[in-house]
Amino acid sequence: MNPPVGQRKLRLATTSLAGCFGCHMSLLDIDERLFELLDRVDLDRSPLTDIKRCGPCDIGLIEGGICNAENVHVLREFRQQCKVLIALGACAVNGGLPAQRNHLDLGQCLQEVYRTGPGIVGGQVPNDPELPLPLNQVHPVHEIVRIDYFIPGCPPSGDAIWKFLTDLLDGRTPRLGHPLLHFD
Amino acid sequence: MNAPSLLLDGLPVPFSDGQTIMEAATVAGIFIPHLCHHPEFKPQGSCKLCTVKANGRYVSACTMPAKDGMEVENNSPDLNDKRRTLLQMLFVEGNHFCPSCEKSGNCLLQALAYELEMLTPHFTQFYPDRPVDASHPEVLLDFNRCILCELCVRASRDVDRKNVFALSGRGIGKHLIVNAESGRLADTGFSLADKAAHVCPVGVILEKRQGFLQPIGCRRYDLQPIGMQVGRPPATGSSEQGS
Numbered sequence A: 001m002n003p004p005v006g007q008r009k010l011r012l013a014t015t016s017l018a019g020c021f022g023c024h025m026s027l028l029d030i031d032e033r034l035f036e037l038l039d040r041v042d043l044d045r046s047p048l049t050d051i052k053r054c055g056p057c058d059i060g061l062i063e064g065g066i067c068n069a070e071n072v073h074v075l076r077e078f079r080q081q082c083k084v085l086i087a088l089g090a091c092a093v094n095g096g097l098p099a100q101r102n103h104l105d106l107g108q109c110l111q112e113v114y115r116t117g118p119g120i121v122g123g124q125v126p127n128d129p130e131l132p133l134p135l136n137q138v139h140p141v142h143e144i145v146r147i148d149y150f151i152p153g154c155p156p157s158g159d160a161i162w163k164f165l166t167d168l169l170d171g172r173t174p175r176l177g178h179p180l181l182h183f184d
Numbered sequence B: 001m002n003a004p005s006l007l008l009d010g011l012p013v014p015f016s017d018g019q020t021i022m023e024a025a026t027v028a029g030i031f032i033p034h035l036c037h038h039p040e041f042k043p044q045g046s047c048k049l050c051t052v053k054a055n056g057r058y059v060s061a062c063t064m065p066a067k068d069g070m071e072v073e074n075n076s077p078d079l080n081d082k083r084r085t086l087l088q089m090l091f092v093e094g095n096h097f098c099p100s101c102e103k104s105g106n107c108l109l110q111a112l113a114y115e116l117e118m119l120t121p122h123f124t125q126f127y128p129d130r131p132v133d134a135s136h137p138e139v140l141l142d143f144n145r146c147i148l149c150e151l152c153v154r155a156s157r158d159v160d161r162k163n164v165f166a167l168s169g170r171g172i173g174k175h176l177i178v179n180a181e182s183g184r185l186a187d188t189g190f191s192l193a194d195k196a197a198h199v200c201p202v203g204v205i206l207e208k209r210q211g212f213l214q215p216i217g218c219r220r221y222d223l224q225p226i227g228m229q230v231g232r233p234p235a236t237g238s239s240e241q242g243s
Helices: A022-028 A033-040 A069-081 A090-094 A097-101 A106-116 A158-169 B021-027 B077-093 B108-115 B151-159
Strands: A010-016 A041-043 A057-063 A066-068 A082-088 A134-139 A149-151 B005-008 B011-014 B051-054 B057-060 B071-073 B139-141 B165-168 B175-178 B205-207
Touching: A010 A022, A010 A069, A022 A057, A022 A158, A033 A041, A033 A158, A057 A069, A057 A090, A066 A069, A069 A082, A069 A134, A082 A090, A082 A158, A090 A097, A090 A149, A097 A134, A106 A134, A149 A158, B005 B021, B011 B021, B051 B077, B077 B108, B151 B165
Parallel strands: A010 A041, A010 A057, A057 A082, A082 A149, B005 B071
Antiparallel strands: A066 A134, B005 B011, B051 B057, B051 B071, B139 B205, B165 B175
């Protein structure tokens, strides 16, 4: 299904912030439909291309919430470059599993994980200046920038992602009904 | 004289004297979204999910008595938008992380979010700090998911006659408490056989050692949307089997 003659291919960027890459695995789960997708879009910045900076894009997919300063930076870059920005998966939508630390004190978390936890001898909290600073709470992406669409699920199924993207590419209002709409 | 009937989204729905709009709709097989309503308990109209427009006024379908000739608007974009907003406020007020919840797939709150196509919580998350109570040998209490529907309060008070649960505080400080000096469920007369152990529409009152016996994806609302299950008894607990 090539785009009509004279119509350029759309550009798609993807990233995983405070996520587990499960949503990207689910994107790969569209299996052979990946070929059809790549007939219709070119990939820009994405873990699949290893391009490091996002250029002007039509669609951006954000997996994961916002847990550190770099996440904020990348998210803002995506918002600046992408015409349509989509929150992909539970963590991007509501913080998800990483947000389960939100009622804990970050300093105490770091101490326990790196210094005082069971089996740790002579550990120290990583302090390399290149490491992005963690935020005191994890946030969903819509609390930082405007988000156009949301695909919930942990992860959303390949079928759900495919339905959503093809709706969007075909100019329909993207819609996930039963049984594609899932929070778990 | 004809039996009294009301017009629900333009359809005539007969009812008998004393029935509420919700009861009449349920008998007719028409779905009105609801959270705090349970057919076995006196309605209290607190969650407002069942808000309908009756003769032009917003009312709770679970408490409003049906009247002959009443025109009721139920499944409309306006009402569903308002209901979705109510759901979003409930979602951000607690800690509703469906992927790690044992109730996922059997949860009324989640099922309604699916039904009303709530894709995002929209508002800013509260991320409240609510410790769980795992003191009871048979039942876990996870307050993170409480939506203050008071079904456990009503069941424990009116059916079990034990008064184990209550709501305490006002406004945003309102929360579910356990009626024991220690505040722990283990120090009450609560038991798994109680009605109150099986009425929670969300994942607060959970039977222990049942969690994922029934796999995610094969549960009640995974199989069929809630809007197509009108008249089926509400979920009875975390261990409920899908059909």
